[in-house]
Amino acid sequence: xxxSKGQDRKEEILEAGLEVFAERGYYNTTTxxxxxxxxxxxxxxxxxxxxxxELFIAVLNRAFDxxxxxxxxVESSPEQLDNDMTKAYEELSVQYPNEIALQVxxxxxxxxxxxxxxxxxxxxxxxxxxxxxxxxGIPDAEKNATxxxxxxxxxxxxxFLDLPELFAFNKNK
Amino acid sequence: xxxSKGQDRKEEILEAGLEVFAERGYYNTTTxxxxxxxxxxxxxxxxxxxxxxELFIAVLNRAFDxxxxxxxxVESSPEQLDNDMTKAYEELSVQYPNEIALQVxxxxxxxxxxxxxxxxxxxxxxxxxxxxxxxxGIPDAEKNATxxxxxxxxxxxxxFLDLPELFAFNKNK
DNA sequence: CAAAAGTAATTGATTAATCAATATCTATCT
DNA sequence: AGATAGATATTGATTAATCAATTACTTTTG
Numbered sequence: 225x226x227x228s229k230g231q232d233r234k235e236e237i238l239e240a241g242l243e244v245f246a247e248r249g250y251y252n253t254t255t256x257x258x259x260x261x262x263x264x265x266x267x268x269x270x271x272x273x274x275x276x277x278e279l280f281i282a283v284l285n286r287a288f289d290x291x292x293x294x295x296x297x298v299e300s301s302p303e304q305l306d307n308d309m310t311k312a313y314e315e316l317s318v319q320y321p322n323e324i325a326l327q328v329x330x331x332x333x334x335x336x337x338x339x340x341x342x343x344x345x346x347x348x349x350x351x352x353x354x355x356x357x358x359x360x361g362i363p364d365a366e367k368n369a370t371x372x373x374x375x376x377x378x379x380x381x382x383x384f385l386d387l388p389e390l391f392a393f394n395k396n397k
Numbered sequence: 398x399x400x401s402k403g404q405d406r407k408e409e410i411l412e413a414g415l416e417v418f419a420e421r422g423y424y425n426t427t428t429x430x431x432x433x434x435x436x437x438x439x440x441x442x443x444x445x446x447x448x449x450x451e452l453f454i455a456v457l458n459r460a461f462d463x464x465x466x467x468x469x470x471v472e473s474s475p476e477q478l479d480n481d482m483t484k485a486y487e488e489l490s491v492q493y494p495n496e497i498a499l500q501v502x503x504x505x506x507x508x509x510x511x512x513x514x515x516x517x518x519x520x521x522x523x524x525x526x527x528x529x530x531x532x533x534g535i536p537d538a539e540k541n542a543t544x545x546x547x548x549x550x551x552x553x554x555x556x557f558l559d560l561p562e563l564f565a566f567n568k569n570k
Numbered sequence: 571c572a573a574a575a576g577t578a579a580t581t582g583a584t585t586a587a588t589c590a591a592t593a594t595c596t597a598t599c600t
Numbered sequence: 601a602g603a604t605a606g607a608t609a610t611t612g613a614t615t616a617a618t619c620a621a622t623t624a625c626t627t628t629t630g
Contacts, residue, residue, distance in 0.1 A: 229609080249507040251424035254585060265611050270587065331554055332505025334422040343560045350563060370564065371544070374551035378543070381504055381550065387516050390523060391543065406575090427619060438577050443621065 234272045236262045241283040246322035250280055250333050281341045284330050287323035288345035291316060292352060302360035306368065309353070313376045317383040328384040349373070407445045409435045414456040419495035423453055423506050454514045457503050460496035461518035464489060465525060475533035479541065482526070486549045490556040501557040522546070 240262035244253045255276055256266040273279035294316060300308035317324050330342035350373050357365040357372075375391075382391035413435035417426045428449055429439040446452035467489060473481035490497050503515035523546050530538040530545075548564075555564035 233609085247507075249505060252507055255587085256585075266585090267587075267589090267612085268610060271610085274587095276586065329505050331558065332422060332502050334420075334425055339558065343558055346558070346560060346563060370551070371548070373563065374547040375544070377554065378547035378550055385504065385512065385516055385519070387519060390519060390546065428621085429619075439619090440578085440621075440623090441576060444576085447621095449620065 233262075233264070237264070237269060237272055237279070238283055238286060241279055242287065242322050242326065245280060245283055245329065246325035249329050250338070255279075277335060277337060281338060284326055284338070284341050284345065287320075287326040288348060290320055290323050291327065292349055294320065295349070295352060295356075302362075305356065305360040306362060306372070309356070309372065310375070313372075314379060317380065321383070324380045325384050328380050406435075406437070410437075410442060410445055410452070411456055411459060414452055415460065415495050415499065418453060418456055418502065419498035422502050423511070428452075450508060450510060454511060457499055457511070457514050457518065460493075460499040461521060463493055463496050464500065465522055467493065468522070468525060468529075475535075478529060478533040479535060479545070482529070482545065483548070486545075487552060490553065494556070497553045498557050501553055 237258065241253075241258050244258050244261055248257070255269050258279075259266040259269050262269075269279065273282065294312060295309065298305075298308050298312045327342075327345065330338060330345070333339065333342070350369060353372055354365060354369040357369050362368055379391045382388060410431065414426075414431045417430050417434055421430070427439075428442050431452070432439040432442050435442075442452070446455065467485060468482065471478075471481050471485045500515075500518065503511060503518070506512060506515070523542060526545055527538060527542040530542050535541055552564045555561060
């Protein structure tokens with residue numbers, strides 16, 4: 225088996241960071257905890273990321289990338305698009321729970337660089353959804369995209385807080 | 398002018414806390430900053446609240462109370478209810494920007510006691526909205542309440558992040 | 571003067587980030 | 601193959617700052 229070096233190690237730190245940040249939030253996550261999960265020493269984290277903040281942003285961007293990719297993987301007919309995308313959103317918390325958690329966590333962080341990254345990530349997702357809705361000829365695409373994103377975020381928050389009543393669509397299931 | 402004592406001082410700390418927490422988030426707010434804004438010394442805060450966490454929860458609960466009260470103040474006919482409530486929600490970020498900010502901030506905090514308070518606050522709001530919708534005979538009250546809350550939260554997040562495009566209903570205004 | 575209101579000074583814990591050192595490879599030369 | 605050297609990977613020890621919370625003291629007021 226190929227042993228990990230350089231870039232691989234960086235990947236490991238990013239994955240470990242995703243898990244720990246998702247569970248404990250930004251401020252309650254220490255670089256030591258991430259290092260431990262990655263199986264390396266705490267100072268070594270700083271060989272790959274100059275600050276904890278920079279590491280978090282890298283992790284957050286990956287999370288947004290993955291979520292967006294999940295949407296892009298939805299193959300659907302124009303008539304079914306809204307339905308299929310909604311389904312994809314609801315499945316996210318199963319397939320990418322940590323990425324969803326990170327997205328929610330990012331919203332509440334006041335550090336300016338992190339806030340900027342969060343805004344960009346959310347913008348990207350909204351832009352993609354809107355574009356798809358328009359391409360599918362969905363009427364009132366703007367309004368529908370807004371509703372779609374609103375439902376998605378509420379679904380995420382409901383999952384993250386473990387407050388199922390907030391998102392009460394699985395009622396009839 | 399009547400000088401503040403006891404309970405008044407506590408109120409001052411709660412108000413100062415609201416402002417500072419809303420601007421800086423939970424973790425970046427120090428008890429010293431709150432004390433400064435309240436015009437007292439840092440240790441004196443602990444005469445009124447045994448921990449910073451307890452103080453935050455008190456501030457958060459007040460914020461939820463005020464938001465709920467704003468809804469309760471909406472006088473409306475059954476036919477107009479959804480419309481009027483939506484309007485009330487949109488006005489919240491003007492009347493109660495700090496309370497809204499706090500609500501958003503609360504979502505991302507992992508401390509268990511704070512998370513519990515956040516969940517309870519959101520539950521209270523949802524329960525009230527649902528009850529009102531039902532009382533007004535709005536069909537599909539559950540579903541409508543969910544949509545209503547989702548839109549409201551998105552509106553809040555959009556305001557808190559200063560990302561207006563997210564909530565694109567004021568487009569035609 | 572005694573209680574209430576308040577503060578200055580300090581502590582103890584935490585933790586991001588730095589630094590200096592060591593271990594582990596990889597390649598080259600003999 | 602075995603010695604040698606340079607680079608790359610990795611760590612232990614430490615630091616410097618921050619901050620919630622405590623303690624012991626002072627001021628105000630009725």
